[in-house]
Amino acid sequence: MTGEVVARHKTALSRGSLSRPMATASADGLLAADASVFDYGCGKGDDIRHLRTLGYSADGWDPAHRPDGVRTPASVVNLGYVLNVIESRSERADVLRAAWALAQDLLIVSARMTWDARDLSGRPLGDGLVTRTGTFQKFYEQNELAEWIQQTVGVRPHAAAPGIFYLFRDEAAAQSFLASRVYTYRPRITIDPQAQYDANEAAIAPLLEFMQRHARAPKQGELEPGAVTGIVEAVGSVGRAQRLIRQVTTDEYWERVSAHRRAELLIYIALSRFGRRPRFSQLDKSLTTDIRSLFGTYQDACRQADRLLLACGDQAMLYVNARSSKIGKQTPSALYVHRSAIAEIPPVLQVYEGCARALAGTIPSANLVKLSVTEPQVSYLTYPTFERDPHPTLRSAITVNLRKLTVDWRDYSQSDNPPLLHRKEEFVGAEHPRRQLYERLTRSEIRANLYAHPERIGTQKGWQSTLEAAGVHLQGHRLKRA
Template sequence: MTTIGPTARHKTAMVRSSLSRPMGLALADGIIEREATVFDYGCGRGGDIRHLQGLGFSASGWDPAHRPNAEMVSSNVVNLGYVINVIEDPIERAQVLRSAWNLTRNVLVVSARLTWEARELVGRRVGDGILTRMGTFQKFYDQSELATWIESVLGTKPLAAAPGVFYVFRDEAAQQDFIANRVYQYRPRIIIDPHEEYERNRENLAPLFDFLTAHARPPKRGELSAEAEACVLDASGTLGRAVNLIYQVTDDSHWEQVRIQRRSELLVYAAMSRFGGKPRFSQLGPTLQRDIKLHFGTYRELTNQGDRLLAAVGNRTMVLMSARSSKVGKQTPSALYIHRSALGELPPILQVYEGCARVLAGTVERANMVKLAVNEPQVSFLSYPDFERNAHPTLHSAVTVNLRRLSVDWRDYSKSDNPPLLHRKEEFIGSEDGRRSLYARLTAAEVRAGLYRYPEKIGSLRGWERVLDSHGIRIRGHRVVMAGRSYDE
């Protein structure tokens, strides 16, 4: 192995105009709560500290080059953001990870650069990384390699937050709540009967309505925030009276659907919780415990059914049958494509299938479409930035997770002059999505115009443009226009 001399680590510190990606994720995921203290270990120039303080959080940090005299303080959340990848010595790398973990009370956020980021980097291979022209060192990880390394050093299994970003929890109950909250939810549309008292107190009753919808049961004392509980009591006097009022203005069949959906969500959670080792019932949070007792009777019953669900995901025939019977998503011979907003409407097997990919990759932030392959164990998270604005959005990037090889790879289409594009957008979204009628009218107009006669020609941008030109047609907004005449008029 090539010996590495001192490297210019200080040159890797960035001047940030906004929160770093790991801290932005932690904030969005509820890891950084309002009263939490945050410590940035290897804070560089302190951009995250300033932005968090500006948002009202208690944040501090230390950096060997830019804040060497700052105190290292134990905090609820510790950020080790893109630090380990600039350390050339593997032993020191592990020591730094342990030091950050020793400061962590609740959650350690660990991030590093991934192998696909090295594709255009100029430098020479030294040790287990690359020495750049600037004299800085960069160690690039595979996603699964990074997870394995964190676990080997800390003895605690991390959870993938996103590609290159992991959360390491101190508390098992908090970790299980986080896993449960990552299960996609779907709630059927509800019709509320006219009722003067309910309409007068609708805003105050909203937190209770949301809890009933999320858990399919009334809350116990302390499960609503103090502020929300005060609003409910102000509206109806007692929690029981408020619950009865909500049930009075809604249909029983709606709540039965909510109960069925909540059972499904708990099954998906039980299957996904297996990846960290089966937690004991006593390690779950009280709200999750109550949901399990109500909807399954016993924890054993839930976990047994969850195990069967997880086993079914490994059966390609079961995955294929579930995909073909799905009421949402666009079917192709090799896959089911679905918009992220509709994932909660998928059959439980397919939700666990997608969830297995997220166990490896975490949440791919800008991906709004998911491709569930049915001919191989592979899930792709696809980014179509102009999905809503553009009638036929083009693919910007794809993160593909192969569950057999346990690999996570990224492909960039943003510079392609002929990227794939979408048609029939209404097929990707949920059954009650308000956009369906607009998209469906466009599809009907395009069919009438003869644009789908040869589907093999229109799957990419250039092919689609040639078909439009040959018909003398342009798409304006979500309308088909030819010589001043709209086909959807």
């Protein structure tokens, strides 16, 4: 112990919605409808109240605000921003172990990041600082927090987002989560008219969705019982429904589906090398069936995935793949891609981006990804008005350096001259619903000679000056004469 008394109770916040860790777990599909949730260090109990409103069985304990709460096991335990307010290193470790002991399925651990300390003043204490209000704060680097968690409880944490990690009891559940993080792409399907299929399309839809997701027909028990019942009542059997689907679609379409599913599995298996790659027996049934169906053996899939991972570490290979990508905006130093199109870039680049996410977790607000081809670095860029603004401005950037294993954040929200985008169609996929709208705008801006001096138009002020000098203004995604 440090001997100095700090006001831990003052760190509890009042929230009008779920905390960031709980909202992240919910968005990741980790809060099953029947899950029990325990909030360890619940503060004023806002998460408990919100979870109960949503129908969850939720309870919690806090030494200051809920000391009478009973610390009971639950399927999901949240240790939300508790570790960073404990000034004693040994007590921090004890609290983490205690929370993990209560977690039957999942422990969510979160702490504040080093960038949170940039505008915070206080006096040093131990490995943190005491703020002006008398509270203690320990700020973590992303990799520092992950390593400390693993050393303390002996379980590999999985990054959910910057400062948020998941610890799973069951390895199959962990691998299902990691497999779900791979970006997916489903080629656009064309259904040829066929009377029996058309009449039963709604009943057959769950089977079609399964086949598109897994690139194979389902095994017994993989479809929901209600879906099977609906299919049998409509056309007689699941096999009959499968034959109907193949009659109204082309072999070429299913070859493309298989190719994309193979790529998804290779990307997942390649990224599973972070930590210890799971044994085949540790994967869930659907995942093992997909691998056998598309690769024959797990060993063969692992060999192919390792070659992909090796290529990802070769800067020359990254450069070649970036230059050959049909999706994304290319610059001399990077490839920029909209998040919705990540699954359409070459698999090597998807593994590259996946390596960054394995360290940093998902950045929900980021809608553009910058893949550097000159150094091992991936940046996640947030343009909040990308869809509605013809030239959106940058609000923030999170950069993951894969050599230094660092995660850094930059804020542009207060800048009076932030960077902005042009040629939005270059960032999105070929089937993006607004791509043609973006293309029309770019063509009109080229005709107006607005791109003659690219060095002037990369920021908001420079772009506005260029528009004024040309005597034009923007109305939505249309260029108008002033």
